[in-house]
Amino acid sequence: MSRLTDLIAKAKSKDADLGRELEREFKALSSRRSFGLNFERHRPENVELPGRPIRKGDKVRILPERGSTKKGDQRLWKVVSLAGKGAERMASLSLLYADEPEQAEAPVADLCVVAEFRDYIYPGLVSTGKVERGGDKPYHTVINGENFHALEALTFTHRGKVDAIYIDPPYNTGAKDWKYNNDYVEGDDQYRHSKWLAMMERRLIIARQLLNPEDSILILTIDEKEVHRTGILLEQLLPDADIQMCTIVINPSGTSRGLLSRVEEYAFFAFLGKRTPSRVPDNLLTEQAGKPKALPWESLLRRGNTWYRHMRPNLCYPVFIDPETRKIKGVGDPFDGEDENARIRSKDGFDAAWPIRSDGKLGIWRKDGRGLLKLSEQGYATATQPDTKRGTWTIKYLMAGATKAIASGDLSVERPDEDGPVRLLDGMGMGSIIKTVWNRSAHNAGMHGSALLRAIIPGRSFPFPKSLYAVEDAIRSVLLDKPDAVILDFFSGSGTTAHGVMRLNKQDGGRRQCISVTNNEVGADEQAKLRKDGLRPGDPDWEQWGICDYITKPRIKAAITGETPEGQPIKGDYKFTDEFPMADGFEENAEFFTLTYETPIAVSHNRAFERIAPLLWMRAGSEGSRIDTLPEGGWAVTDCYGLLTDLDQAASFAEAILGKDSISIAYIVTDDERRFQSVVRQLPDTVEPVRLYESYLTNFRFSMGR
Template identity: 55%
Template sequence: MSRLTDLIARAKSKDPQFGADLEREFRALSSRLSFGLNFERHRPEAVELSQRPVRRGDKVRVLPARGATANGDQRLWLVKKVIKGGNKKQAELQLLDASGEKSTLPLNDLVVVAEFRDTIYPGLVSTGKVMRGDDKPWHTVINGENYHALKALTWTHRGKVDVIYIDPPYNTGAKDWKYNNDYVEKDDWYRHSKWLAMMERRLLLAKELLNPVDSVLIVTIDEKEYLRLGLLLEQAFPECNISMVSSVINPAGAGRNSDFSRTDEYIYFVRFGEARILPEQRNEERRPVTWDTLRRSDLSSVRPTRPGQFYPIYVNLKTHRIEEIGEPLPSDIPRESCPERAGCVAVFPVRPNGTEMNWGITVGPARKRFKSGYLRVGKYTASAPQPYVISYLTAGIIEDIRMGRVEITGKAEDGSVIASYLTGRLVMPMTTWNKPSHDAQRYGTEILKQLMPDRRFPFPKALYAVEDCLRHVVAEKREATVVDFFSGSGTTLHAVMRLNKQDGGRRRSIMVTNNEVAPGDQKSLRENGNRPGDLEWERWGICEYITKPRIEAAISGRTTDGKPIKGDYQFIDEFPMADGFQENAEFFTLTYETPVAVNYQSAFSHIAPLLWMRAGSIGDRIENLPVAGWSVAYSYGLLIDLDKGTDFVKAARKTKTLRVAYIVTDDERRFQSLARRLTEGVEAIRLYESYLSNFAFANGDDA
């Protein structure tokens, strides 16, 4: 060992980078387990950042010539200088090997490369949003290399995530994933160790995000890697309780030559701390909720006693649906003189004998119930003083709906909800799942076709299978944060939205996917002169072509060509897919900043989404540096001028929803002084020290 240490020291004195690389590999070998799962960690992964501008000091590769289909020069070059003169910007390059070869090439022919041991300073730029959820938290979809996105989340969500669900590449050998910009094929001798190295790096980062007291990691896999994955999970999470479920996803079976037809895959549940698997309900019986008559019946509630509770409810005589709730009539105004509405009859609370009563609730709550479907129209009787009986759901039943004790299964013809209390026995789920709802073809591929009739994605997960996995761990956590860093088509986000609809939850999800173009499409794009980074290339990537449109369609209820989605959701809650979801989602692309730009706040617009995410991804966002020196949004505040500290603290104290206060200063003493003046429970964070130090110390030594 001492001899090796001396040799490494000599190597570092002659070539610091080579010596550091050698030392890292030596440490990895010396720490190798003598038992358990042993595998080559390989050289650090690297990713090409096709949309990142080339800067001095970057590592780059030379892109293939336009029209060429082969990979370009895979060697790494260092940008020594950027030459801006003339029509084309150029870069002076030096090869990162012992030869030190030099070259000068146009910037447009270079692509920046980030190795996973490099320090990164991440940012986000918004690329679109869909908003239908009013004040609900936002789901976020990040287009970027998932290892770097996980690094970014170590600053925003360290120890705060309730569930991570991932469906990683299954390592089939059929070009289903890349290692260092090359597809890993079936005849690669190091296929399994490359996959393990890739997974281990990401799982260790995922561990930093999960709440150590109560959280769950869920990983799906098939028979090609499930044994190695099981050992890797045992080694990476020795403190956890790990269970494996076999789930039938292809009841017809996938035929294989001279082998069993495969019908199932495997799901690992890795539980941290006090996390537990929740039971499922069996043998359900439904008891319809009770609707109370909206008209008060006691004689102490005749019309003059409650002036604000005598108002018209306009019911359409053809559809028998409520169209509007009018304003209360003063007690001296006859009901016959109320404003008319075309095609409607004005319904007032009147007894059969003609006695004018009051409605049971005032006009404000009545309108809220109408909007939610909590008012019901009875049978029409033309000769009655009150031609329609109006019923409503009481506050207690509405609370039971919110808490999940009452399930809404649809809507009646008059627009009122169909709701029932659930009764039945709770049983623990078994380790073998054979549910029709988990059929990947019917409820994965076919659902995607309904959402995006003109687009295809290989092997999407069954929506209801992901939903069931999540329900078993977050059914009792209505504010849960769910992360998926192999999100593919976005099934996990879709499943979270369904859970929220079922129980009124406000769960938020963070999806990470890349914008990789399918191998077949890459060839035709290259032949037509396109390269990664070109608009025509990027529009065909997974995120832009599949993930974003799928989420937009699911929320809006309209397909990618703008038509209402055909068909209904099934199981648990059945409703038209065209209804969409009352949810918010925003799409981002991961950016790579410099510490200088961050410190001088020229990169603030890219750091702003991270500040918002750390504060809960809820409410408005501070997009630009505040001219006043400070600003307070819904869940966080930002102070950039310490001389305005008193004004900032006053505003922060008035904002009851404030969670985080960001204070920009290098003066620790003044920061602490301001932090002590904030409301108890508000987290004070010093910028940009907190951000920069997080990434400076988490610079990929494990990569």
């Protein structure tokens, strides 16, 4: 062993990258055990970054000429120098990892930057759109980027803060469903299984750093191709977890492939710390499905494109709410003025809640004032939370179907507070633990995965999406008691996990947020067609067909708004736990981002702040407004965090933070540790001080999963 160590040291002195690779392989071999899962740790993957500007020192590939369907030169080159301008710009290149030196020149337009997975990265985010219907709720976030690097970015924002990870990775069936080193892994590849395991291991090593070790859960779904290897891999990576596997019937008609007819797939549940399953009314095997797991509270605000106050003037009236107790105290007369801003805002110390739509204009309620007061008296209507963005309150009520079920005894409710809302007796804290075999029609992937997706984004397809209700049930079964949980899906595909989280929030008034990570890969067949048309990755006409831009973002936006990408109301109803029109959408917020790759010099000199800003916002909880540019006055404070760039303004900054209990983080930009500590002493103990950009740069100097 000592001889090998000496040889590796010599290799490092001549070629640092080669030396590190040899050392990594040596450590992997020397750590192998007699029992357990042994597999080849293949050469780390790399990812092409189409569209990223070419810089001196970058690693690049030379792309095939436009219109060609050839694979192209897969060798890596280093950009030695750049010359020229515009379309005539040329790059001098030097071949990497070659036995013999080789030089070349190529047009910059024919180059694509490549990030190797052993390289350090300094990530940023660029917003590509948002949808806001959730008032002051935290934002769900969607990140378009290589998930390995996105996970590394999240080590800065969410280390130890994630309550649950739900992933549905590629199943390694041998079809063209996942890529390795820019190649699709075919079914006849003799290293197919070890390549898949190496890919998964690298990501899970980082992912476990994001989970809260004291109380969290990892859920991983898989089929028979890799189920046994996955179980052993999880045992090795999460030795302190309690791991169980569930069998889920997803296709009752079965798929034979010439052998036994397969109807199921599998889900691993790895419980960390004190996390245990929640009790739910349906154990998903023996008990009858159909029992509600939560009362179907519905928004009193009438949704839809046309429901403004002129449609039903008598339904546009103020509801008076006690801001301390959140109880409905009365209603006022319908608004009959011309200037909507002149409406009454309060009365006798009570807030006046109006049916304000997302565009700020007055809409209508679903019930008249007399009917609402009657529901409130019975505990069937309640004010849930203030909506500071729209300047009103969110009011929920039970529709006729639910109240009739309560009256008939089909639903058992109680009213803990004589002036408050009713709650379901068979809800949280009651019922059963789910079984390890699930057999529910709701989990049929064809009906409630593919068909449901076609209804939401008509004309667009995605291979093998999960049943929305299977994902919803999985999350509910372990997070029913955590209405503010953070859930991560770094193989998000079509966005089913985020959709399921939003449904669960609607059922119990939760504020759970989902972080979805997917790339913008274009399918193999579509790639061939686009290349024949002279397109390349990075071209807008190519990128529009990628998974993130064509499927994930449109699906999540459509689910929230209730409208298809073409602006039409979504046809059909949600089923099972709570049934309501999909066109109603959800009262949720979401923002979409693309992962960027920054340089440490640009970061430390404030030249990358606009791309770092979303990471600071996410670390503070993805709530409220964001500081997107450097503040002119030297400091700024938002709903949940503050930023100080001029330490001479520290006193004013600290005073502003002391006046807002909602602030959890203070970012302080300074290279001087003593001045940083001086500012920290002025801050409340409840505020986490973070030194920029030292904290950011130090975090990414580590090679996380390499």
